[in-house]
Amino acid sequence: MSEPVVREAGHPPVTAQADTTSNPTPQPQNDAKNATSTPSKGKPKLSGVELKKLKQAEKQARRAAQKAAGEQLQGQQKTPPAKDGQKQVPKDDKSKPLPMRRRPSNPNVLVAKEPKKDTKKEPKHANLFFGHLYNQPRLHSVVGASKDVHPAVLALGLQYSSYIICGSTARMVSMLVAFKAVIEDYQTPVGTSLARHLTSHHLSPQIDYLRSCRPLSIGMGNAIRWLKDVIIKIDPSTPESEAKRELITDIDNFIRDRVIAADQLISDYAAKKIEPGDVILTYASSSIVESTLLRAHLDGISFSVIVVDSKPLFEGKRLARNLSQHGIKVRCFSYSGAAHAVKDASKVFLGAHAMMSNGRLYSRVGTASIANLANSNSIPVIVLCESVKFTERVALDSIVGNEVAPAEEILSERERQALLPLKVNGEEEAVTTTNDVWKRVEEAKNLQLQQVLYDVTPAEYINMVITEYGSLPPSSVPVVHRLSTNA
Amino acid sequence: MDVATPTAENPLPSFDIVSTYRRILASDPDLTMPVAAIEALVEALAHSSVSTIAETLQLLERHTNILKASTPNPISLSAGTDLFQRYMIATLNRPTSLGGSVHLGPSDDFRAIRNHLLSSGKLFVERAKASREKIASFGKHFIRDGATVLTNGGSRVVGALLRRAAESSTIRFRVIYVLSPSTSSDSREGHQTVADLRAHNVPVATIPDSAVAYSLGKVDMVIVGAEGVVENGGIISRLGTYQMGLLAKSKGKPFYVVAESHKFVRLYPLSQFDLPIDQKILDFTVSDDDKVSGEQKTSEDEGVADLNPEEARSKCSGKNVDDAVDFTPPDLISGIITESGVLTPSAVSEELIKIWF
Numbered sequence: 001m002s003e004p005v006v007r008e009a010g011h012p013p014v015t016a017q018a019d020t021t022s023n024p025t026p027q028p029q030n031d032a033k034n035a036t037s038t039p040s041k042g043k044p045k046l047s048g049v050e051l052k053k054l055k056q057a058e059k060q061a062r063r064a065a066q067k068a069a070g071e072q073l074q075g076q077q078k079t080p081p082a083k084d085g086q087k088q089v090p091k092d093d094k095s096k097p098l099p100m101r102r103r104p105s106n107p108n109v110l111v112a113k114e115p116k117k118d119t120k121k122e123p124k125h126a127n128l129f130f131g132h133l134y135n136q137p138r139l140h141s142v143v144g145a146s147k148d149v150h151p152a153v154l155a156l157g158l159q160y161s162s163y164i165i166c167g168s169t170a171r172m173v174s175m176l177v178a179f180k181a182v183i184e185d186y187q188t189p190v191g192t193s194l195a196r197h198l199t200s201h202h203l204s205p206q207i208d209y210l211r212s213c214r215p216l217s218i219g220m221g222n223a224i225r226w227l228k229d230v231i232i233k234i235d236p237s238t239p240e241s242e243a244k245r246e247l248i249t250d251i252d253n254f255i256r257d258r259v260i261a262a263d264q265l266i267s268d269y270a271a272k273k274i275e276p277g278d279v280i281l282t283y284a285s286s287s288i289v290e291s292t293l294l295r296a297h298l299d300g301i302s303f304s305v306i307v308v309d310s311k312p313l314f315e316g317k318r319l320a321r322n323l324s325q326h327g328i329k330v331r332c333f334s335y336s337g338a339a340h341a342v343k344d345a346s347k348v349f350l351g352a353h354a355m356m357s358n359g360r361l362y363s364r365v366g367t368a369s370i371a372n373l374a375n376s377n378s379i380p381v382i383v384l385c386e387s388v389k390f391t392e393r394v395a396l397d398s399i400v401g402n403e404v405a406p407a408e409e410i411l412s413e414r415e416r417q418a419l420l421p422l423k424v425n426g427e428e429e430a431v432t433t434t435n436d437v438w439k440r441v442e443e444a445k446n447l448q449l450q451q452v453l454y455d456v457t458p459a460e461y462i463n464m465v466i467t468e469y470g471s472l473p474p475s476s477v478p479v480v481h482r483l484s485t486n487a
Numbered sequence: 488m489d490v491a492t493p494t495a496e497n498p499l500p501s502f503d504i505v506s507t508y509r510r511i512l513a514s515d516p517d518l519t520m521p522v523a524a525i526e527a528l529v530e531a532l533a534h535s536s537v538s539t540i541a542e543t544l545q546l547l548e549r550h551t552n553i554l555k556a557s558t559p560n561p562i563s564l565s566a567g568t569d570l571f572q573r574y575m576i577a578t579l580n581r582p583t584s585l586g587g588s589v590h591l592g593p594s595d596d597f598r599a600i601r602n603h604l605l606s607s608g609k610l611f612v613e614r615a616k617a618s619r620e621k622i623a624s625f626g627k628h629f630i631r632d633g634a635t636v637l638t639n640g641g642s643r644v645v646g647a648l649l650r651r652a653a654e655s656s657t658i659r660f661r662v663i664y665v666l667s668p669s670t671s672s673d674s675r676e677g678h679q680t681v682a683d684l685r686a687h688n689v690p691v692a693t694i695p696d697s698a699v700a701y702s703l704g705k706v707d708m709v710i711v712g713a714e715g716v717v718e719n720g721g722i723i724s725r726l727g728t729y730q731m732g733l734l735a736k737s738k739g740k741p742f743y744v745v746a747e748s749h750k751f752v753r754l755y756p757l758s759q760f761d762l763p764i765d766q767k768i769l770d771f772t773v774s775d776d777d778k779v780s781g782e783q784k785t786s787e788d789e790g791v792a793d794l795n796p797e798e799a800r801s802k803c804s805g806k807n808v809d810d811a812v813d814f815t816p817p818d819l820i821s822g823i824i825t826e827s828g829v830l831t832p833s834a835v836s837e838e839l840i841k842i843w844f
Contacts, residue, residue, distance in 0.1 A: 273757070273761075275761075347757070380757040380758065382757075463719070463757055464719065464755060464757065469840065469844060470718075470753070470755075470840075470843070471718060471755040472718065472719075472836045472840070473718070473719040473720060473817065473832075473833055473836050475833035475836070476833065476836040476837055476840065479836070479837045479840050480840065483840065483844055
């Protein structure tokens with residue numbers, strides 16, 4: 001939800017928290033809602049239609065409450081005379097931290113668990129395919145975080161949820177760096193040993209908190225698994241200070257070997273694949289693609305770049321800016337122009353969120369159709385991916401595993417503005433604020449916006465995966481994954 | 488090591504790796520480029536008196552580079568040299584990590600290692616030579632009774648396979664052999680195979696390149712040789728193989744590649760024009776250019792540079808396509824028959840990773 005916010009500053013809409021004193025009211029509501037919903041679900045007798053209605057009502061109520069809260073934060077206090085009176089009661093309170101994030105955060109009265117539930121249920125529409133993904137929490141404040149969470153991790157979580165730190169490698173590295181601080185400040189309690197206590201009692205709350213800010217990336221999962229493995233192997237008799245020092249060096253080495261050196265190698269290999277006169281097409285933004293292109297440029301190869309970009313994150317903008325600042329000829333296409341852009345390209349370079357064991361690429365949503373376009377134009381598709389982002393999991397489609405981002409992000413401020421004069425049937429007059437536009441969209445019974453963050457590109461579309469182990473066909477992903485985890 | 492170095496320096500310049508390589512290649516018609524390269528390197532090692540690991544590797548690298556520079560198409564050759572280098576590093580590192588006796592101990596220890604290297608290098612060469620027969624025995628089961636096999640070029644492995652199949656009394660099959668009218672070593676070899684098969688009572692039809700699509704309706708399977716098998720499971724082979732692959736795929740005919748595993752090369756071409764060699768097959772001219780005559784040959788299919796590198800070099804630097812190669816992508820290939828078994832194209836990268844890591 002928040003990424004457009006970061007970019008488009010004045011996004012007034014939706015959720016944010018207001019300084020109202022009305023917390024008590026919303027809470028009971030919530031509870032009531034939950035209460036009603038649970039039994040209704042329990043009853044098997046309800047027909048599908050009924051169920052749907054129930055759910056919709058629920059959702060609406062929740063949304064209304066949320067929205068109301070949001071508006072208040074803006075201070076504009078324009079709570080509309082809307083739907084069910086009680087639902088709009090603003091539920092929030094603490095707005096000072098991070099006004100940028102507009103998730104109706106959890107009133108501080110709630111316990112840590114509750115806010116999560118809250119977020120969980122709220123968009124539970126009759127969502128055709130992605131309904132199962134809506135229980136991923138998305139926390140936009142530190143409220144409700146366990147007291148064990150280290151300040152560095154708290155800050156990091158917020159950076160995750162607001163997309164300030166974005167990209168799976170960046171997220172993984174920043175997490176490891178934050179864990180270094182956590183380990184540094186860690187003291188083994190009397191009567192236990194670091195190896196046994198650190199992971200389960202100290203690290204896991206941090207991880208849980210990060211997960212509640214944004215679902216962990218596969219790279220992060222791999223790094224965590226590695227770290228736990230290292231910790232558990234520490235001899236319990238090792239003095240604490242020494243063990244901590246070792247752990248920190250281990251983390252440093254891990255970052256150096258698996259990310260920094262790997263990136264270096266990958267951009268070396270990949271830059272060699274760029275020939276003079278090439279037109280490299282890339283989608284969205286990947287740090288490793290960027291460094292590869294810069295490397296090739298520094299090597300004196302003359303080529304040009306097409307960046308295809310899409311809302312809502314517009315990650316490609318930054319990439320295009322960086323590349324052109326270095327003197328590379330860059331053309332930017334919006335996603336809708338992708339078919340056109342592909343015709344001009346001679347190679348496609350893609351970054352990865354993860355490579356699945358069946359050779360499929362899990363990456364920013366939109367990647368699959370870019371790869372498809374390239375494949376149908378017989379342009380080679382090259383994926384750059386560190387082996388730390390390989391996973392033993394397989395993905396058959398983009399539905400089972402994915403990440404849902406708040407739908408508000410899809411409708412940018414400008415688009416909302418454009419919708420202002422639109423009158424919906426039955427409405428007397430057009431709404432006056434972009435906030436109301438969103439509200440209207442959200443309340444529409446037969447319209448649901450939805451935003452997923454990733455998709456899965458079939459292995460057939462990928463000609464080559466470049467890792468620090470060299471280049472391989474996508475079918476060799478499991479081999480390298482085995483190799484890199486055993487080594 | 489310091490003591491031994493002066494002696495090691497001297498023999499180096501006097502040893503000519505390129506001529507050794509050519510002599511080896513010429514002396515045995517059954518030898519392929521990578522094996523000859525390995526044999527030459529082993530010989531180079533035997534002639535030198537290197538006494539440390541670093542020196543050995545350095546020597547190998549220098550010779551490898553000279554060798555690669557001397558051939559117009561070093562793809563197949565580099566498969567052998569890379570493999571040998573990899574093998575050397577592996578064997579040389581192992582004793583070091585075990586006892587450290589190599590750099591600490593007297594030069595006698597290193598001499599022992601060197602001898603070990605030499606003997607295992609020879610063993611390697613022998614095994615590589617034997618692999619052709621092994622492939623033939625694997626591969627003959629792919630030819631079923633009554634089948635018609637389409638093949639091209641002068642691959643010796645394919646020849647061995649067909650011969651083996653012909654010798655077996657249970658399989659009756661026919662062969663359609665794509666032969667270019669040129670007189671390159673490769674087509675000589677093709678003619679020889681054809682004659683050989685006919686002598687074994689196998690009906691053989693020879694066709695030009697242009698008749699491949701025409702004959703495909705009568706074909707049950709395609710078998711080709713390869714100069715190199717690349718990382719994505721595709722092959723680099725004589726010009727014309729790619730179009731055979733495309734045609735076979737479009738007609739749904741199985742397309743098998745026969746190659747020894749020492750032809751696996753660490754290379755990942757993305758397209759025909761992504762090969763590390765400079766082929767001047769496409770030469771655009773207008774009428775006032777008098778090179779048109781050279782273009783006439785473009786349609787001919789041909790080309791292993793194996794037997795006569797000198798000749799090959801002169802040809803490749805011109806516009807002649809006799810020795811040109813193309814790249815057949817893995818999705819056209821049904822299976823790769825090697826001495827270690829029949830692999831799918833995707834398994835090649837696995838094999839290569841196993842060798843390199």
